[in-house]
Amino acid sequence: xxxxxxxxxxxxxxxxxxxxxxxxxxxxxxxxxxxxxxxxxxxxxxxxxxxxxxxxxxxxxxxxxxxxxxxxxxxxxxxxxxxxxxxxxxxxxxxxxxxxxxxxxxxxxxxxxxxxxxxxxxxxxxxxxxxxxxxxxxxxxxxxxxxxxx
Amino acid sequence: xxxxxxxxxxxxxxxxxxxxxxxxxxxxxxxxxxxxxxxxxxxxxxxxxxxxxxxxxxxxxxxxxxxxxxxxxxxxxxxxxxxxxxxxxxxxxxxxxxxxxxxxxxxxxxxxxxxxxxxxxxxxxxxxxxxxxxxxxxxxxxxxxxxxxx
Numbered sequence: 578x579x580x581x582x583x584x585x586x587x588x589x590x591x592x593x594x595x596x597x598x599x600x601x602x603x604x605x606x607x608x609x610x611x612x613x614x615x616x617x618x619x620x621x622x623x624x625x626x627x628x629x630x631x632x633x634x635x636x637x638x639x640x641x642x643x644x645x646x647x648x649x650x651x652x653x654x655x656x657x658x659x660x661x662x663x664x665x666x667x668x669x670x671x672x673x674x675x676x677x678x679x680x681x682x683x684x685x686x687x688x689x690x691x692x693x694x695x696x697x698x699x700x701x702x703x704x705x706x707x708x709x710x711x712x713x714x715x716x717x718x719x720x721x722x723x724x725x726x727x
Numbered sequence: 728x729x730x731x732x733x734x735x736x737x738x739x740x741x742x743x744x745x746x747x748x749x750x751x752x753x754x755x756x757x758x759x760x761x762x763x764x765x766x767x768x769x770x771x772x773x774x775x776x777x778x779x780x781x782x783x784x785x786x787x788x789x790x791x792x793x794x795x796x797x798x799x800x801x802x803x804x805x806x807x808x809x810x811x812x813x814x815x816x817x818x819x820x821x822x823x824x825x826x827x828x829x830x831x832x833x834x835x836x837x838x839x840x841x842x843x844x845x846x847x848x849x850x851x852x853x854x855x856x857x858x859x860x861x862x863x864x865x866x867x868x869x870x871x872x873x874x875x876x877x
Contacts, residue, residue, distance in 0.1 A: 621795060623789075623790075624789050624790065624793055624795045625785075625786055625789050625790070626785065626789065626797075626815065626819040626820070627777075627785060627818065627819070635775075635776065635777060636775055636777060639774050639776065640773075644774055645770055646776065660810060660813075660817075660842055660845075660848075661814035661815045662811075664809060664810035665776065665811045667810075669777070670776070683849075685847065688847065689847030690847065695810075695839055696839070697810065697832065697834070697839030697840065698810075699833075
């Protein structure tokens with residue numbers, strides 16, 4: 578598969594999350610040409626504030642591969658990771674981070690604390706931003722609009 | 728129990744982690760006078776870079792109480808939380824954070840990105856630093872010294 582197709586899978590996960598009543602964000606982890614993990618947000622279902630798509634995907638990939646470090650693997654996520662997830666991506670030693678829309682309210686890569694530029698960040702992935710940006714932004718906007726109208 | 732006793736439990740978890748060959752950090756979550764979760768680092772055992780003591784304790788407390796938000800609950804941890812954990816503590820809406828030694832290399836509360844002072848932090852716990860500081864620092868120093876001598 579090509580890169581945009583992995584992001585399409587991440588969007589599928591985001592849509593599935595929305596159907597479950599979760600904030601619509603999805604993530605996929607890829608090793609070579611193989612998808613090793615895919616997840617959407619499950620904070621409500623699991624009653625777990627840490628159950629963001631990226632964290633669930635990292636845990637699934639690590640569990641599947643039996644390794645704590647995901648060196649050489651790439652993560653695709655529909656929205657700019659938050660501070661928790663940006664740091665988790667660093668701790669997991671992921672090689673590349675592809676994300677959709679930037680998130681100036683909660684992001685931590687090109688927004689907020691810009692963790693990968695911090696001296697306390699000991700591994701920074703290569704970052705590719707803005708893939709499917711419009712779709713990611715529209716999806717979140719529509720989700721929160723619907724919720725406000727409930 | 729009094730506050731120092733909760734920190735003593737966190738130190739017990741840190742020591743148990745060291746015995747398992749994990750980085751010796753422990754955490755305890757308290758609701759009123761009740762310990763609802765206690766955990767030490769298990770990143771190696773679980774092959775999971777996100778399995779820091781604080782994350783495991785948050786997940787355990789949330790699972791036990793069946794709630795995503797730990798509003799009104801307090802977390803005790805032997806070392807200043809890293810960026811991932813500081814943000815997770817914020818997302819979980821914990822009320823107070825008590826920690827032992829500061830960690831200028833990896834911490835994110837009084838060190839590094841000082842996440843709770845960032846505009847992208849939407850809930851900051853009350854922070855009580857330096858409880859059992861010497862013990863926490865000695866424990867880590869001795870752990871890493873032993874590893875270097877292997």
